[in-house]
Amino acid sequence: MKKLLKIGELAKQAHVTVATIRYYESLHLLEPVSKAENGYRYYDDEAVTRLLFIKQAQTLQFSLAEIQQVFDVRKQGEPVCTLVKTLIDCKIATLEQEIQQATARKTMLETYRTSWAARPLDNPSDVKVCSLIEEVSLTLNRLEAI
Amino acid sequence: MKKLLKIGELAKQAHVTVATIRYYESLHLLEPVSKAENGYRYYDDEAVTRLLFIKQAQTLQFSLAEIQQVFDVRKQGEPVCTLVKTLIDCKIATLEQEIQQATARKTMLETYRTSWAARPLDNPSDVKVCSLIEEVSLTLNRLEAI
């Protein structure tokens, strides 16, 4: 039997704050293996694994709700692989979309930047609006008119 | 002199809700040209342009605070191009980072998916945790150990 960890020790090992751990508990994502009379929470090593898993899943853009789904299914004694596969497929598709959209936005911004570089500075004494903004707005108006 | 618009008419033309318009006013992003005795707001066509500009800027990931910066500089009679150029450059850099990160995440997820496909389903009667999760956790533990 290994030594149990107090919340602060767990927090250090998993590189999170104690507040985060308590927050996860409120979401039923992580429960202490025991709670002493004085109210202190005690955790085993699995808690560290669990927290690291949560953090890894988060960097992969999984929400706490999705992570909880996985844990819930697991808790019911069912294999979670099907769910995980679905989640992964879904997330990959979402990421693809996001990459496409981000790329499109970047292209648009580069276009604006180029057209901006091609024109002189607006005359400070005669500025109603940045000419770039005018252009953007006109473009939009033309789009609206279609 | 063109006809002034009531808030509902403006909302329709700019494809936003009246609540949004009032919210923007609270942020000083958009003011009515006049306010009647009964409190009704009246807008000119520039308001439509302004709203469309805001929406366009938002799709390009500009925050309302950034958009307000542009309007503020413009209000002071200064050319906003320098600011806009800075913002655009900044945003392009951010987008590049985001695209890189998203791509990295996608690659990682695809790796997980592949390694998942290569193994059989976890035995439902002997499931402590999805083997994929185990693997992720083990990977992380190894990383931690370095």
Added chain:
DNA sequence: GTAAACCCTGAGGTTGGCTTGAGAGTCAAC
């Protein structure tokens, strides 16, 4: 034996961009 460092609960705050609701006044059409 005392002071620092830890732990507890519970409530409230943060960020951004809105949305919703209550309660009331106004306007246009028939």
Added chain:
DNA sequence: GTTGACTCTCAAGCCAACCTCAGGGTTTAC
């Protein structure tokens, strides 16, 4: 002259993932 569509203000709620604070109790190290 009334119904229904519009408008107003002010306040609160929503989402996610926490963080912070108040006001305590506990443990540990010296």
